[in-house]
Amino acid sequence: MTASVITFTSGKGGVGKTTTTANVAVALALLGKKVVCIDGDIGLRNLDLVLGLENRIVYDVVDVVEGRCRLRQAMIRDKRLPELYLIPAAQTRDKNALSPSDMVRLCDELRPEFDFICIDSPAGIERGFRNAIAPADQVVVVTNPEVSAVRDADRVVGLVEAEEKGPARLILNRVNPAMVKRNEMLSPEDVLELLAIDLLGIVPEDENVIISTNRGQPIALNGKTRAGEAFHNIARRLNGENVPLMKLDDRQDFFSKLARMMRSGGS
């Protein structure tokens, strides 16, 4: 077994990186994969909270790198799933406590034991971002159909390319199909045309995401919601399956057009 390292990043904060990382990791674990998540947001950790594992933290990733504990001791196992682990971020340190080479070494140690290593990058394009993409085999850029989020996503796509970690793939999060239909929200096609990268998935806006995050139960755990289904589809695509884009309400023709775009490589 040698894990694929997937880094989720966005440039802009608040687009749903942590939620996406948590739910894709959960969905991969539900596929029977052995998965470990690493929270790369030193000083502003949240992946623990979104996964509902915040009460079980003893050691964190900085403790591992600085040799205060063994790697195993910092890995929290999610008891709801067969094989999902979290390595939390340090909360009282800053992002300079880690270096890109620390992250590469950490992932190299984890690789033989896992199928997937999911890294939640912090917002921004400085040290924390560089730490998060250094060990990546694939980079997933998360964005929303909003001008500021798309602009920042484009910056990040360029930086990922410059670091030779590309081509990044896109998750378009919080799409409101009714607004897209009224032409008051950028459509997935618009965003793909602007960014000129391949699409990994579209997640519809869904209030169940907030409800499930309130409870510390990632929405992908009980897959009967639109967003939960979208995260499961993304996980299956990362696992190499060819999964068509789901139909969102009455946008059937529109989304099947997109499905064709995906099959032809997104552009």
Added chain:
Amino acid sequence: MAGWLDWLMGQRNKSADQAKERLKLVLINDRTDLSPAQMEQLKNDLLAVIERYIAIDPARVHITMSQEGREHRLLADIPLKPAPRKR
């Protein structure tokens, strides 16, 4: 018919179209690290150099940025003035 045309015009001016147009321009600036003012300067410099050699028709000059995937291309369409015959 007129109503349908109005509807079509309205659709074209919805906020999503504005977002897309604005983003197109700003992404070109971001990717090329060239501000609109610098772009304007580039056009002027480019035309000045060409004008040292041949007469051009400045009113019909088109210099634009085209995008293909994540690659950009500076396109210059510079019509020349017919050279005056000296003989």
